[in-house]
Amino acid sequence: MNKTLRNFLGELPLAAELDYSLRQKNRARKDHYNLHRLEKSLPALAKVAAPFAASAPAGKKILFFATLHYWIEQSAVISLALAGLGHKVTLLTLPYSEWHKQMDRLTQRQRALHTRDALAGLDPLVEHASFLDLKPASVLPASLQADVEQVSLWDAQYTLMREEVDMRDASDRALYHLRLERNGFAARAALAWMQANKPDVALIPNGLILEMGIVFRVARHLGIPAVTYEFNDQREQIWLAQNSSIMQQDTDYLVEARCKLPMTD
Template sequence: MRERFLLPVKWLAGALPGVPELYWRWTHDRLDPYPDFKLDRLAAALPGWSRAVERQSRGLEAEPPKRVAIFAFLHWWIAHAASLGLVLRALGHEVSLFGLSYRDWWVPNEPFYLRQRGAYLRDVMSLGGSTLPFIDLTADRGRGLPTELEQAMAAQSEIDVQYTLQREDLDFGRHEEQAALYSLRLARNRRLAGALRRMLTRERYDALIVPNGSILEFGAAYRVARYLGIPVMTYEFGEQRQRVWLAQDDEVMRHNTDPLWQALGERPLTPSQADRLRELYAARQGGRLWENFARQWQATPPKGSQALRHELGLDPQRPVVLLATNVVGDSLALGRQVFSKGMADWLEQTARFFAERPQVQLVVRVHPGELLSAGQPSVEILESALPELPEHVVVIPPESKLNTYDLMDLASFGLVYTTTVGMEMAMRGVPVIVAGQTHYRGKGFTLDPASWDEYFALIDRQIEGKAPDRLDGTQMELAWRYAHLFFFVFPRPYPWHLRSMWEDLDERPMEAVLTPEGIAPFRETFKALSGDPLRWDDVA
């Protein structure tokens, strides 16, 4: 009864200046931190981190000072961005952290609770003192946007809907849920764009650092910086601990390895590099953890291709084509279309194409990551394209424990959108046709059509035996060189992974990193994040 009475009162109070903030400060000692916006560990750590910066920065060799802004939202990213900002501060830079007190990105915010979280966030960040100034952009509406930024926010908001619902085909006229989510995302992206544009034009900054840079407010912030011509660094974490992906004036999730490949692609692998890559490849194939990689890539060890052929009921007289999907709506696949509308459209059209070619067997390996997806499953896309599945089209669902590397051994050639499976098939000598704008496209060991006509013609050439059925030694060597660079050079050293941040900080505390010996393995990474040009020939 009390809560039913308080709810309308809080809705009204949310519009009154200072009331939610006053309520927070009156009650917060008796309340647990917000379960969906927890900053208690950051609150406990910030005073010590700030003291470490003030005490130990004098013992570090300072970098030429820059004025750096970092943008973050969502409580886990805010905590991580704070640690990053303090390291840059210790290295001599002037750093400001811009943030938002949103707890998520898909639910409208009740003004009362939003402003309470804002008070909580500002109170926590104040524990760092003046070492890391924090600017809360949540209430800043900014000004109207120029046409180019309006268009950029509309494009970003559509990507956000695809990412959130994990489906690529959108129809705002027919689906109220999609339309409502698009309106929410557009309003929030516009609001951030206006506020950030005002802050970045009012004060001069040498660089803006943004996590991810492709989705949600992270994508909006990236687009604002690009519009204003401010150098923008994006970063994200993959499967390796103590490593970070980073990009300069680019979306890091696009994994643009062109500069790396241009700098180092012609260098042959040393024997030790080749051995290390073989060890990693064997671990990936065998479903084992390896070194600092924090995931197992297969659920079961390989059985052997012939055992798998028998299990799947495949005809040994007909060639097998392996199609490996991405997760629909994943940020590694969104916006990567070359000639299709997206991954889902590519999958649908390819399935229909093979339905008319019974002389080959198409095996579709659905990405295991779809087990965690609530969006449009690849199996559903295939069922829509082929309501009656032909006997020569085999679909392996995401929950299957079959080892994908056994499938590679069966394949005459492979079809991929952006998944790393394409690179790994090429490492085994299997020809691969790449349909999406993936990082290994155009590196000399894949077939890279630019149109539907070219794509289907390449498939027919492979089926008819008019193209080589194996990659030659030079192409395989390129694939191995590239894989080494992608796995071992492209991810840069970094002390604290996002997913294991607090465990990593226990093992490698802020005070330990802020010493000449502690910062040495990571200095070049922090220099690149602050805007120094990343020279791959210097970091390999």
């Protein structure tokens, strides 16, 4: 099935849902975007978390955002742990596997359906919603639009593995405009959701590039505290930052707190 036809079918009401239910739902996925391992594990994990959640004192209202299938796997498990501590967690996802490629609408819609099914085991401990099902804000404030443009340029540099993004080159320009489109949508969807739901805190992997960087910027624009995290290249190590992207490794607060202390032997 060619891409034009898949785009057409992706726009037809219920076409993606019907094809997914009849041909894909119970089959092994050949798509790179695959959450079947998570889908099998979540019921048992939720069963472990449930008694802790039932007896835990009420915690914070947490927005947890993730995109790309490996981050979604990880965020689902962390969401259950947070729910077990008494927090009210909403996991918002974008079912992308390739941040640098434009996928056809049928594939993208079916990835959203696969994500919905895979994360069904979170209910009722964690609420899940897809950005693709949200109604985005119609416009962005000028400061957030500037953020979208900056992060999109970083995305292009990250993907191309070079600082120069040549807008005269068709390939470079197409990549930049794809990132503008996706980051702009993520910003408008995140803005509308956060304004309506008012989370106490946002939890976001990376927090610097791609939609993760944009959702972080939206949270800070609204004055919502944000925690970003990333994993070290060494096992069982995690980096955390509050109200900054962990990828920037901001240590100014450590210098301010400790640079005046006397040195000892």
